[in-house]
Amino acid sequence: MNGMTVRVRVNSEPREWSVASNDLLLNVLRGEEELTGTKYGCGIGECGACTVLVDGQPVLSCLTLATSLDGRDVVTIEGIADEGQLHPVQESFLECAALQCGFCTPGMIMMSSALLSQVPNPSEEDVRHFLRGCLCRCTGYAAIVRAVLAAADKANPDAEGPQCAEHVSTEASR
Amino acid sequence: MRELRSIGKSAWRKDGIAKVTGAEQYASDVLLPRMWHARVVHSPYAHARIISIDTTAAEAMGAVCLTYDDVPKVRYNERIVSTPPHLYRDRQVLADKARHVGEAVAAVAAPTERAAELAARAIEIEYEVLETIVDPEAAMRPDAEPIHSSVLLGGTELPIDNNVAVNRTIEVGDIESGFARADHIFEREFHTSRIYHAQMETKSVVCRPEADGGITVWPTTQSIHNVRQLLGEIFSIPLHKVNVKRVAIGGTFGSSIQMNSVIPICTALALKARRPVRLVSTREEDIYDHTRYETRIRLKLGVTDDGKLVAGQMEALADIGAHNIQAFALLSVLAGWWVSLYELPAMRFHGTAVYTNKAPSCAMQGFGNPQATFATETLMDEIAEKLELDAIEFKLENYVGLGGTFWGQGPSVQSIVQSDGVPELLRVGSDKIGWQNRPDPGSQTGRYRRGIGMARGFHTSGAGAPKPGEVIDYSGALVKINEDGTVDVVHAMMDHGGGTLDAIAKIVAEELGVPVNCVGISPADTLTTVYDVVTHATRGVYAGGGAALKAARKAKAILLDYAARVLGIEVDALVIEPDEDLCQGVIHCPSVPERSITVGALAKLCQTNSWGSIAAVESLRQVNAPPAYVSYFIEVSVDTETGHIETRRVVVGADCGTVVNPAMAVGQLEGGLSKGTGYALVEDAQWDPETGQLASRGYWVDAKIPSISESPRLENIETYFADTYEPTGPYGAKGVGEAATNPCAAAYANALHNALGIRFRQLPITPELVLAKLRAQAGETLLGGQTAGPASAGSRGT
Numbered sequence: 001m002n003g004m005t006v007r008v009r010v011n012s013e014p015r016e017w018s019v020a021s022n023d024l025l026l027n028v029l030r031g032e033e034e035l036t037g038t039k040y041g042c043g044i045g046e047c048g049a050c051t052v053l054v055d056g057q058p059v060l061s062c063l064t065l066a067t068s069l070d071g072r073d074v075v076t077i078e079g080i081a082d083e084g085q086l087h088p089v090q091e092s093f094l095e096c097a098a099l100q101c102g103f104c105t106p107g108m109i110m111m112s113s114a115l116l117s118q119v120p121n122p123s124e125e126d127v128r129h130f131l132r133g134c135l136c137r138c139t140g141y142a143a144i145v146r147a148v149l150a151a152a153d154k155a156n157p158d159a160e161g162p163q164c165a166e167h168v169s170t171e172a173s174r
Numbered sequence: 175m176r177e178l179r180s181i182g183k184s185a186w187r188k189d190g191i192a193k194v195t196g197a198e199q200y201a202s203d204v205l206l207p208r209m210w211h212a213r214v215v216h217s218p219y220a221h222a223r224i225i226s227i228d229t230t231a232a233e234a235m236g237a238v239c240l241t242y243d244d245v246p247k248v249r250y251n252e253r254i255v256s257t258p259p260h261l262y263r264d265r266q267v268l269a270d271k272a273r274h275v276g277e278a279v280a281a282v283a284a285p286t287e288r289a290a291e292l293a294a295r296a297i298e299i300e301y302e303v304l305e306t307i308v309d310p311e312a313a314m315r316p317d318a319e320p321i322h323s324s325v326l327l328g329g330t331e332l333p334i335d336n337n338v339a340v341n342r343t344i345e346v347g348d349i350e351s352g353f354a355r356a357d358h359i360f361e362r363e364f365h366t367s368r369i370y371h372a373q374m375e376t377k378s379v380v381c382r383p384e385a386d387g388g389i390t391v392w393p394t395t396q397s398i399h400n401v402r403q404l405l406g407e408i409f410s411i412p413l414h415k416v417n418v419k420r421v422a423i424g425g426t427f428g429s430s431i432q433m434n435s436v437i438p439i440c441t442a443l444a445l446k447a448r449r450p451v452r453l454v455s456t457r458e459e460d461i462y463d464h465t466r467y468e469t470r471i472r473l474k475l476g477v478t479d480d481g482k483l484v485a486g487q488m489e490a491l492a493d494i495g496a497h498n499i500q501a502f503a504l505l506s507v508l509a510g511w512w513v514s515l516y517e518l519p520a521m522r523f524h525g526t527a528v529y530t531n532k533a534p535s536c537a538m539q540g541f542g543n544p545q546a547t548f549a550t551e552t553l554m555d556e557i558a559e560k561l562e563l564d565a566i567e568f569k570l571e572n573y574v575g576l577g578g579t580f581w582g583q584g585p586s587v588q589s590i591v592q593s594d595g596v597p598e599l600l601r602v603g604s605d606k607i608g609w610q611n612r613p614d615p616g617s618q619t620g621r622y623r624r625g626i627g628m629a630r631g632f633h634t635s636g637a638g639a640p641k642p643g644e645v646i647d648y649s650g651a652l653v654k655i656n657e658d659g660t661v662d663v664v665h666a667m668m669d670h671g672g673g674t675l676d677a678i679a680k681i682v683a684e685e686l687g688v689p690v691n692c693v694g695i696s697p698a699d700t701l702t703t704v705y706d707v708v709t710h711a712t713r714g715v716y717a718g719g720g721a722a723l724k725a726a727r728k729a730k731a732i733l734l735d736y737a738a739r740v741l742g743i744e745v746d747a748l749v750i751e752p753d754e755d756l757c758q759g760v761i762h763c764p765s766v767p768e769r770s771i772t773v774g775a776l777a778k779l780c781q782t783n784s785w786g787s788i789a790a791v792e793s794l795r796q797v798n799a800p801p802a803y804v805s806y807f808i809e810v811s812v813d814t815e816t817g818h819i820e821t822r823r824v825v826v827g828a829d830c831g832t833v834v835n836p837a838m839a840v841g842q843l844e845g846g847l848s849k850g851t852g853y854a855l856v857e858d859a860q861w862d863p864e865t866g867q868l869a870s871r872g873y874w875v876d877a878k879i880p881s882i883s884e885s886p887r888l889e890n891i892e893t894y895f896a897d898t899y900e901p902t903g904p905y906g907a908k909g910v911g912e913a914a915t916n917p918c919a920a921a922y923a924n925a926l927h928n929a930l931g932i933r934f935r936q937l938p939i940t941p942e943l944v945l946a947k948l949r950a951q952a953g954e955t956l957l958g959g960q961t962a963g964p965a966s967a968g969s970r971g972t
Contacts, residue, residue: 027287036203037196039424041374042457046874049374077196090194094186097837100671100845102193103374103424109194124887132883135874137372137425138671140848141882142891143841164837 011079026061037077048134051107077106096164098147100138180690184837201378212453213294215280217272220531220866222301237293252432263326273496276462310528313337342505352485352520356476364549365936368468369857375424376455381444388415397708420698428537458872466538497534501527506584551629551920582634582799586643589798595829595896607807616931625929629920635909636713638796649721650704654789659758659774666703673838674714685726687750687759712909721794728790803829806921817941830910831900846914854919
């Protein structure tokens, strides 16, 4: 059953997988690699919870065959922080209260980080377009949009996007 | 009152770092040595007798198989929140008869998920297919096939006739003379849809048998203690050997109030396989496992010429699906939410809950409240229009507010309203949306028509009451002071994501005078925590936080008693001030500045002198269930050619007493808006009447929930909070969570009426429905302008 050898980098570490031809990336990550931060939400590409980066591009790991990863570079939610320093998107999600149950959060953060690497100064429309395949049932998405825009602003000191701490103090104070 | 240090200030959630780095552990993330994987075999038929099950081939593949013959013959109710006399028990670990598509009839465990899946497919089952009953009216026909012949009520066998699970009538005052006093009587029918919770995490569980005959369980649940008690009862294991661990839950919205069906199946497999077993539901399995209660509501209200409600009658038919999880409680709360919206001197409620061959219905955010509020707020808007009253004034004249009686969980949970932000909510909301400038209903003729609608509502804060009733409601907490002045809070409550445990940490921090960053929430399991009933009924902050406050006060008293002796200062003169740098509190007396001691130094002194630990455990039953009020103002634009409804602006206000964590409270309102919008406009689980299959077949693309694309832009959402203080709540707080969805659907329906002059009384209000109503309206105009409506309405005697 297992037999095909795949040489891949996972979160910067070289790995060698022995996988079956129909093994899915999601299951290899959650199983063999014990990287359970990548979530199963639907298994058929409907929800985005399993999003990871392959060579910097967001992919749905539940629809990706493990055998297609030979020679590729995979980054999961466990690998996006740099040397213990949270990624700006991770930090903004905390500052903007953009997570509740947290189950969609890994996929949202991976997709948002891909957006910022492609579009450093995204508009709200850009954020909504990029995240249209990532479902969230808790937040209603507003805080997520704020968080992604705020993360972009961290790299652009002159930007005038939403500052989450201020947002909360003005909107929720008496 | 002194300045609050932690409460009212937004802070990063304590589980936040784990959740943004992928380190948080949900049930499906638990990996154990020697662990096997389980799959469930489901009935493909909605209603069928199981003639035989052949597991030979699956066992030959090395799988451990589980059938009805293997499971304890214990009938249980999976939601032990109602008191035992009100528990209807019709469920077993595996079904003796398939009562809905997707019902578990067998299960397997194998070394890998792949092996388990192949073994599950190798099990051969012979069925005798019975009549499928999808429609609740059809289910009550005398010749309909019985879905259950009898169930256990309490401990007594209860025959089930005509598939009626339970009836309930509740009356207050004299309904006949009440309606006789009315100058106008309005009566309308409403139909609310049967939607899927769509929590992101599918129901999952890991169970490990222990060497002493006990079990350790990591489940998706809203209550670790209720799972423990049920597993102990079903598998005859004493509770000190049943340890249920709290893991994070990936959304729930009511879907895990009950012990989920996968939990005892996984437990039975683990016990039989004598090794840890993990069971993770697929999305398709999950969609077939639970749903919101679908209701048909006939609502009648009597009102005087000057706009005073005098009598009301509600008849409700609830489709409960294949199992009675909490139908009795549902009928109780449908009545309770309804009579708590507006003062009704005379009321009569009659509810009927009916079995059908569909996924079992269970609570979903608001538990009956979205249904009752949709009907009531839509009819109130219509009455205001017909009597030419301003809807806001009409509602303020009649609503249940300060000093009124609020039914927090049906007739047995009544308390007096002591905080009321409704006038402020409605005044501020109407200013923000421009209520006075809304168009006249039906006055527009162009392709795009704009409308503004409002609806108000509430949810309870817990299910506590002065008297013991039909529902259990209390929490317990342990608070202990560590030897460096930091604090541990040991609490069995689940945090569904709304920040309940963060709020509890803030409450304890505030009371003990320590920085909130130095208060830890301990990992919880049933061996080391005292009982908490369940995180439901928006009770987390009010009831769970209340218990933590009670324990913190007791710990503080112990702390100050020692401090008084150590410092030589009267106990009542001492205060604790938080010191962020020291990560602890400092105990001192402002008028004796030379004497002070840190909490940590004192705790350490207590330890080294062998005086004892500074800790306290308390249980708390709240004797009130205060309403957390919410108001919705929505502006829509309707494309009359496509039926598409654009949400142009939403203004949501909440009265949750003291706002404990503003950022998270805003998140509750924005999340409530999204789920409310889905309920109002989008979501509908349709069932094939012949096969009892979901039209979506369990796929999310066809069981649509709002995505980011359907959500309003940031600039078009506004949230705000009323300035209130709940005297019975911890630091003046009450609930917020479920309240945030309840009025949403009615606000949409009322906005659409304002735009189009058409009343919508069924959900969801899809583009197809809008177009059908527009065509009917156009036809009526051609025929001479008769008003629409399925039922009678108008002045008495006409």
